[in-house]
Amino acid sequence: MPAVQFRIARPTNQLDKLISFYEKGLGLKRVGEFWNHEGYDGIMIGLPDSQYHLEFTQSKEKMELPQPTKEHLLVFYVGDRLERDNIAERLAAYGYMETEPENPYWGRGGVTIEDPDGWPIVLMNTPGI
Numbered sequence: 001m002p003a004v005q006f007r008i009a010r011p012t013n014q015l016d017k018l019i020s021f022y023e024k025g026l027g028l029k030r031v032g033e034f035w036n037h038e039g040y041d042g043i044m045i046g047l048p049d050s051q052y053h054l055e056f057t058q059s060k061e062k063m064e065l066p067q068p069t070k071e072h073l074l075v076f077y078v079g080d081r082l083e084r085d086n087i088a089e090r091l092a093a094y095g096y097m098e099t100e101p102e103n104p105y106w107g108r109g110g111v112t113i114e115d116p117d118g119w120p121i122v123l124m125n126t127p128g129i
Contacts, residue, residue, distance in 0.1 A: 006052045007044065010119075011065060015041055015058040017116035022054070025091040026076070026121075068119040070102030075110075076121065077128035084111065084123045 012018050022028045022045050031053050032044035039060050046053030054074075078084040088098065088111045099120065101112040110124040 004051070007055050008053075009055040009057065010117075011063055012056050012058050012117055013062050013065065014116055015043070015056055018056045019043060020094065021091070021096065021115050022056075025094050025096065026087060027090075028054075065117065068114075068117070070120060072119055073106070073112075074119065074121045075106075075124055077124050077126055079125070079127045081125045084125045087123055088113065 023030060028045040029048060030043055030045050033042065035041050040057050042055055042057035044053045044055045078087065091113050092098075096113050096115070099112050099114055101107050101110065101120070101122065106112055106122050106124070109126055110122045112120050112122050114120050
């Protein structure tokens with residue numbers, strides 16, 4: 001596929017909380033943003049290489065949002081266990097505590113924490129695939 005960028009976009013009704021969670025808590029970098037663009041505000045955040053990033057948008061009117069399941073996962077592979085634990089502790093200081101994953105695989109080496117909208121993220125202590 002000749003695509004040059006990959007974005008996962010998700011709406012929210014609490015953009016400020018998501019900004020705090022993903023930027024301050026997880027430590028992701030803001031790679032773009034827009035305000036009052038045809039009725040929407042949004043940010044793009046990701047790893048230092050902005051070719052892969054998340055976008056969170058919020059409209060001026062409150063939207064009905066889909067409900068996440070325990071298997072809708074966003075997995076971050078963090079090779080350094082101490083760094084993974086530091087991220088989890090930072091999120092806990094913001095009030096986001098570890099939750100039990102639905103699939104026990106993610107509990108072996110991983111820490112699962114739900115973001116402000118209830119979507120689970122996993123901080124997996126492996127080098128990735």
